[in-house]
Amino acid sequence: MQKKYSLNWNRDHLVDIENDIFHMPFKGDDIILGYIFGGNESPNPDKFVFSGDFNVVGNIDYITNDLWIPVLSKRMIDLLTSLGSFKYELIPCEIFDFTIPHEEVFEDKSKWLYKPNIELNKDYYALRLLDDYVEMDYEKSEYDILIKDPLRIGSIENLVLRSSKGGLPPLFRIKEKLSQILVPESVKEELEASGLKGLVFESEII
Template identity: 25%
Template sequence: MTDPAYQLLWGTNHLLGTDELYDLMLEQTEAFAPLGVWTAHTNLPANLPEPIIMSASFGTVGYTHYPSNDQQWPIMSRRMLDLLLAVRAFPHVAIPLAIIDPILRRDEPDPSEDFVERRLETADRDYVIVHLTEHLDILDEERSEMRRSRAIEGLVTISEYALHVPADGLPPFFRLSIQPTQLFISADARQALAAAGMAGPVYLPLVGYQNGTGDETDVPVPVPQVPEGA
């Protein structure tokens, strides 16, 4: 690990050979549709549903600490967040989630209108959305490979990142103000997660993919099992 930071991605190899595309799926799609890519902004929307409900594709999500999800939100276990904060504090809001088991067992009756409400009684609340409330202006544009859109003001495409690392180092988890949709993790944070056996994160060096390869996994996500009786 030689980069000061890495692009942070979600592990999905464990989903190969299954019928699922993600570990988690949002239940309240209509409520979030007007909000757009709200996690790329520093301010929180005023009308976030409470609780935010996700369904676990395999009934549980405890096999990964950084679950892939259909919204591409930075969802992580509280344990993973604690490890990042132990590396260094960073400005954020931890938004609680309620993760329900959507799988109907063979011995259960057909779902009623209050199915989700009933499943909330046993929801997993050990995961949060980590919303970053500050973005960093540290991209070295001269050394980065980037292209500005002529059609859309402010839109940039970056294939290789070079960073101005602050004298006091990088926060463990951050976004860049010039391209706030991309998540980054510091090398120190990656090392801490690997030492703790955190499955889920995938790391892409700042130079990006080279000939279609280049992402790195420290702790593979185990293949999830469909619950017995499903």
């Protein structure tokens, strides 16, 4: 039986900065996690605009950001989709160099229209999983219960799932940990072997 891991950001390269990229404000950005992870239908952005460190952007495949949403390189998305089928939505990301003052970047900041000759990286996409949740087997899994809320699960040391028709997709979620993106061990090994950067895998799902 394959182990399951949570996919997280590797933040070891960050020095004197909290994230690689930082979003440009938009209506509903304070509830975007509910859209990405919770299934809420609003907001529904057609793209995300970020400023970022161009010494890192383009070299990291799973990139840290201040929205705390999964932002993947096209290379990482292509690999994942080659490993199996799963339902998802991709939201384009546009990233400009954060060393350039905003007044030199935008022709119209209210519409995020850029001035001519502004360099943009468009190789990243925010990922929203649309597949149904995979069912956790409570009897076989090893997990803790939150002391302050006995009806909720804390950390999961060993996740066992109920049998899923057709096997597990490359990325999946369980309803007990809505904001965690999970991968089977075989997918973890493929991602590690590919040389993709910015990823870390945790066997304990928190």
